[in-house]
Amino acid sequence: MSTASPHSQGSQSVAAGPKSHPRxxxxxxxxxxxxxxxxxxxxxxxxxxxxxxxxxxxxxxxxxxxxxxxxxxxxxxxxxxxxxxxxxxxxxxxxxxxxxxxxxxxxxxxxxxxxxxxxxxxxxxxxxxxxxxxxxxxxxxxxxxxxxxxxxxxxxxxxxxxxxxxxxxxxxxxxxxxxxxxxxxxxxxxxxxxxxxxxxxxxxxxxxxxxxxxxxxxxxxxxxxxxxxxxxxxxxxxxxxxxxxxxxxxSVAFFSDINVLKSQVNGALAETPFGQFLAPGIADRTDVDIVFRP
Structure with a gap:
């Protein structure tokens, strides 16, 4: 989330309008x-x-x-x-x-x-x-x-x-x-x-x-x-x-058919018959599913 910092010049304040509620x-x-x-x-x-x-x-x-x-x-x-x-x-x-x-x-x-x-x-x-x-x-x-x-x-x-x-x-x-x-x-x-x-x-x-x-x-x-x-x-x-x-x-499977490849992470990479997939942030020797749509 980004936040806007206050403007450094001037001290004018703007009154907020009435907050609209969800319907x-x-x-x-x-x-x-x-x-x-x-x-x-x-x-x-x-x-x-x-x-x-x-x-x-x-x-x-x-x-x-x-x-x-x-x-x-x-x-x-x-x-x-x-x-x-x-x-x-x-x-x-x-x-x-x-x-x-x-x-x-x-x-x-x-x-x-x-x-x-x-x-x-x-x-x-x-x-x-x-x-x-x-x-x-x-x-x-x-x-x-x-x-x-x-x-x-x-x-x-x-x-x-x-x-x-x-x-x-x-x-x-x-x-x-x-x-x-x-x-x-x-x-x-x-x-x-x-x-x-x-x-x-x-x-x-x-x-x-x-x-x-x-x-x-x-x-x-x-x-x-x-x-x-x-x-x-x-x-x-x-x-x-x-x-x-x-x-x-x-959630992927609910929207469409899926293909799933099973693999294990080593050095932030998952080896598959189609080559290596990036798996950043996942510990070595973790079993993973690689899911893709047809």
Missing amino acids: LEIRNIHRYFDGRAVVDDVSLQIQAGQVTCLLGPSGCGKSTTLRMIAGVEMQDSGEIYVDGKLICDTVFRVPPERREIGLMFQDFALFPHLSVADNVAFGLKGSKDEKRVRVEELLQKVSLTRFIDEYPHHLSGGEQQRVALARALAPRPRIMLMDEPFSGLDNRLRDGIRDETLTLLKEEDTAVLLVTHEPEEAMRMADEIALMRGGKIIQQGAPYNVYTRPSDKA
Whole structure:
């Protein structure tokens, strides 16, 4: 870390502006099931307009973390803040409906007996005319205005997903939680709908936490990736950095196939059939794995 030294000439001081809080912050969250830590000391910060992907294999604690942020499950310890205000610890708890948090899941969960317009307007407050204006605005953004009076079963899977997005955004949530929302779509549709969704969320300046087990999806969508394994966040950073500077062998293997050469260090060098590899700072006679991608 570099630090700036004070300027040697003059004594003018500049008052610092107000510190902006992260849109979402979770601090040292734990959750136990049958004495086992499913979420183990997880901390995250997400700014407004930022997309963070919680990436990891099935069963690593991603969805449990999402449910605690949403308020449908309580943490055993730790705190959750929105715009610097505490919304939940182990004593105080803002109910889910008052957290200004939107939810999107793999199952679009549209109401089959309601029209597209009524689905989108479901969580809105205000007069009938005010609701209609907001509904029309969002359906125009997702290119579904022509279906405003149709019912969900008349729509394709991709169209239903866009209705679910419009419904989740209608109340202008400060945070959007997304749990594998694109996994039910076929590959042909998925990329286009992911990009449309990302554009719309950024336009609304929403902080997004996207849960996925697909590295490609995280690399495509995220401003930051939090790689999770065994209930812990193993590594966190920009997608390029997480990919090119993995924290361990398992992290490399999660993003792609790997080749592994076993060797032993002598004189800061590891001998292999492909020649010598530098191994600075590793003691002689230490067994090492040399890992590279195809």
